[in-house]
Amino acid sequence: MAYDKFEILKSTVVPLPIENVDTDQIIPARFLKATERKGFGDNLFRDWRYNPDNTPKEDFVLNNPVYSGKILAGGKNFGSGSSREHAAWAVYDYGFRCVVSSFFADIFRNNCLNVGVLPVQVSADFLDKIFKAVYDDPKTELEVNLPNQTITILSTGENEVFEINGYKKQNMLNGFDDIDYLQNIKEDIADFAKKLPV
């Protein structure tokens, strides 16, 4: 199993209503020097989270004790930029299992799905409702239901259906990854390789 199974997640939310949050902010390049996948959560949003002298920046949401939870809500075009999977690792390692946004960058979305973080894309209106609910009451919980593909603001009952490709959904529900699948069709792959045009 590549990561913990994901079925239904009920959690409070950490709000980060900034557009175009790029992967260089999620994990700056200087923290990509590890040769093992561990400890990335410590450097999640490093330069927004800490001053150069390593003291926490009080106005950054991860340093605000009022907000916590396993769901990160970000602005439009979340995860743009680099292909570094370290960004998804950092999100997972910090303790988030789900990122909600009105729009995700492609590679980041893929990386999340491959490492067990569920990217939930909602309408801009619904995202606004989430931010409003969380700012009104930081104890607001969301329920992310993967089998039903719904996301609900529990205090108001407002909900939306989100899309996920059926294959990826099964993977997330079972904690499988693509390599498990591909390992089983190696003979087909070898046959195919012999027939390539060049």
Place this chain on the structure above:
Amino acid sequence: MSTTLFDKVWDAHVVRNIADGPDVLFIDRHFIHEVTSPVAFLGLKNRGIKVLYPERTFATADHNTPTINQHLPVEDPLSANQLKALEHNTNEYGISHWGLGHEKNGIVHVVGPENGITQPGMTIVCGDSHTSTHGAFGAIAFGIGTSEVEMVLSTQCIMQPKPRKMRININGTLGKGVTPKDVALYIISRLTTSGATGYFVEYAGDVFENMSMEGRMTVCNLSIEMGARGGMIAPDETTFNYIKNRPYAPEGEKWEEALAYWKTLKTDSDAVFDKEYTFDGTEIEPMITYGTNPGMGMGITKNIPQADEIEGGKSTYIKSLNYMGYTEGEPMLGKKVDYVFVGSCTNGRIEDFRAFASVVKGRKKADNVNVWLVPGSHIVESQIKEEGLLDIITEAGFSLRQPGCSACLAMNDDKIPAGKYAVSTSNRNFEGRQGPGARTMLASPLVAAAAAVTGVLTDPRTLI
């Protein structure tokens, strides 16, 4: 049925189609480097599986490498460790490795094409988003995550839903001082950094047909900066002439066979795209970015837009200008410049150094700027010397560093200090991209050269 160039290449590589799932796509060429591969190799080891086709994978060291004194041991222990891991892993699995000091070493997206490894009709991936560069040859090339690197090493396939298709047409003649970098920054400024998310882009029209291979690589390289999975340009005589006789190019009968196939790789005249944009090449000026994403760019003679003119979040826009120390409505011309960086997988090719040299020839470096000129590979470095460009550059007071990713992403020692302004030919102006607190303005090698000799942001058209 009429199909696009993208369909032709994609469909030829689908091993299996999964209902309501991704396609299993066969990968012809896999490039790896020291940063995104170690955890993938660790994964192979943990699962007890081998590399399926080691001969289809090519390794080079680039992100972490120093750009001076490359003959000495790498000082940063973490960088040294990653470089060592790449050497060890490639040895163990029988993968070719152009490490530090190797005559072919350089940036992954520079060395692939210049050695003829990148060819039309191929599927190419690498754990680096700027893999889109290779699309310049009519290949489907895109960046992947480390889990996918492990996937390709172990099965030579990845699982991808087929992206939608976009065509961007630009016709007309580019004006004086307008380079492929400006074309790309112009497109991104029009489409925004998410405007092509979910799409694979084909660039068409005479601006691209008349472009050199280096220029096409620059444009395709930046496709990712508008969110696209990749960009591609149909192969033509320019492409074939570039590839012929390079070390990994097919030879003799194989060449003829390949050429016949490559000539079929074009979009049918009545093929339909999911989205299409058309721009006028004569409208494009030398470009400059003023904010903290590559979409925040404009013609160099314009003023920074007002927040109200910008679609989307005003607070995000203001945050971005605050980071840069700029305000709405002010001009960029004449702004102070502390650093100039020419290099990276976007603009570290020979044509870029020719452009830089053409402006600095007969002029002198401005005293207030630090200038880092970093070739994309040892081969580019040799070309700079052979063509006499090094003499011009040296005469003007500049020096040449050794190849690598350098100040593009500051994983090595080349970092722009906090608060300093850099005109950079690289691909990203994100907060802290070139070092914590660094302020980046993306531009072409001509704009970089103009800043390097005047010390301020200058329209290169006034110097050529």
